[in-house]
Amino acid sequence: MGMAAESQFHVLAVDDSLFDRKLIERLLQKSSCQVTTVDSGSKALEFLGLRQGIESNDPNALSTAPVNHQEVEVNLIITDYCMPGMTGFDLLKKVKESSALKNIPVVIMSSENVPARISRCLEEGALEFFVKPVRLADLNKLKPHMMKTKLRSQKMEEIEKPSKDENGSVVAAVVSEIKDSTKTEIEILPLQQDPLLVQQGEQMLSTNNKRKSMEEGISTDRARPRFDGITTAV
Amino acid sequence: MDALITQLQRQFRDYTISLYQQGFLDDQFTELKKLQDDGSPDFVAEVLTLFFEDCVKLISNMARALDQTTGNVDYSKVGASVHQLKGSSSSVGAKRVKALCVSFKDYCDTQNFEGCVRCLQQVDIEYKTLKTKLQDLFNLEKQIIQAGGRVPQVDIN
Numbered sequence: 001m002g003m004a005a006e007s008q009f010h011v012l013a014v015d016d017s018l019f020d021r022k023l024i025e026r027l028l029q030k031s032s033c034q035v036t037t038v039d040s041g042s043k044a045l046e047f048l049g050l051r052q053g054i055e056s057n058d059p060n061a062l063s064t065a066p067v068n069h070q071e072v073e074v075n076l077i078i079t080d081y082c083m084p085g086m087t088g089f090d091l092l093k094k095v096k097e098s099s100a101l102k103n104i105p106v107v108i109m110s111s112e113n114v115p116a117r118i119s120r121c122l123e124e125g126a127l128e129f130f131v132k133p134v135r136l137a138d139l140n141k142l143k144p145h146m147m148k149t150k151l152r153s154q155k156m157e158e159i160e161k162p163s164k165d166e167n168g169s170v171v172a173a174v175v176s177e178i179k180d181s182t183k184t185e186i187e188i189l190p191l192q193q194d195p196l197l198v199q200q201g202e203q204m205l206s207t208n209n210k211r212k213s214m215e216e217g218i219s220t221d222r223a224r225p226r227f228d229g230i231t232t233a234v
Numbered sequence: 235m236d237a238l239i240t241q242l243q244r245q246f247r248d249y250t251i252s253l254y255q256q257g258f259l260d261d262q263f264t265e266l267k268k269l270q271d272d273g274s275p276d277f278v279a280e281v282l283t284l285f286f287e288d289c290v291k292l293i294s295n296m297a298r299a300l301d302q303t304t305g306n307v308d309y310s311k312v313g314a315s316v317h318q319l320k321g322s323s324s325s326v327g328a329k330r331v332k333a334l335c336v337s338f339k340d341y342c343d344t345q346n347f348e349g350c351v352r353c354l355q356q357v358d359i360e361y362k363t364l365k366t367k368l369q370d371l372f373n374l375e376k377q378i379i380q381a382g383g384r385v386p387q388v389d390i391n
Contacts, residue, residue: 017318017321017322018284019281019284019285019288019322019325020321020322020325022280022281022284023281023325026269026274026277027269029273029274030268030269030271111317111320111321111324132321132324132325133262133265133324133325135265136265136268136269
């Protein structure tokens with residue numbers, strides 16, 4: 001199917017240490033994410049400005065040639081706290097203050113376990129705070145959020161495109177459900193009518209299973225009953 | 235050839251376990267191995283190379299900052315390098331190096347010159363010891379592969 005191309009969850013990792021960048025990059029790749037790494041908060045903002053197509057009401061926006069929204073969207077920012085110049089906390093604030101970027105979840109990492117720091121970050125809107133060294137198990141905690149963000153933004157894009165097919169009204173109904181149910185886990189989203197979304201979900205959750213079943217010659221398009229947690233009306 | 239492979243594998247297993255038992259490595263090293271796969275077969279070696287390069291650089295920074303002949307010791311400078319080394323040793327599973335950094339940080343905070351100098355010497359010895367041991371471990375891996383065998387997954391605990 002054609003939609004596989006841009007469906008990888010894209011994470012922007014920010015850390016001034018080359019060593020830590022290498023680590024977080026591998027961790028994210030191992031968690032099936034597409035990764036971009038930068039070594040400072042200002043470079044991160046630059047990347048985000050270019051990629052998210054910040055509107056012209058921001059005088060500091062870096063303009064660029066039209067970028068395909070779908071292909072280079074950032075779905076999560078994970079940043080070190082202690083960095084020279086702009087700290088991870090400063091970056092978090094800037095992201096949350098920007099109308100274009102504020103919906104991107106931000107995760108903070110730190111080698112120091114300071115409760116006051118942790119609560120300050122969470123209060124400022126950080127999704128999670130990880131004490132280094134970050135492990136695969138920590139990133140697994142983010143998977144449900146990855147699902148939700150990816151689905152929501154994909155649906156948004158579908159709404160924005162002038163849709164000629166009769167699925168238009170179904171899509172609109174599903175989108176409002178997603179918007180309302182902010183805490184809903186993927187397992188109970190009633191997406192039976194939309195095989196596109198369920199397939200995306202399946203790709204995110206279990207690429208291994210998909211590969212395995214492809215090798216076994218089983219079509220994964222409608223093989224719902226094999227996967228835990230995805231309800232279906234097949 | 236089989237007997238050789240089996241012997242090498244046993245050596246590898248025993249050596250790995252001893253490194254954990256003697257406190258050279260902790261479970262973060264195990265986590266690193268999990269990140270290595272067919273797509274990134276040299277990940278652990280690359281990370282360790284970066285780590286040991288970091289050691290050389292940071293220890294040299296600390297030594298320079300602790301050099302009294304150039305004036306008063308800037309303990310915050312020393313502390314900054316110790317903090318970085320503590321971070322990377324922790325991320326790599328270098329248990330003894332990390333533990334030394336913890337004491338070292340305390341001496342920096344209390345501006346204890348003798349304590350700092352002692353820690354500097356110890357950290358230098360410790361990272362070099364670890365480097366040698368890991369080199370031996372990697373050599374065993376190579377020998378196993380060259381003999382046509384598979385490097386065993388070693389289950390610690």
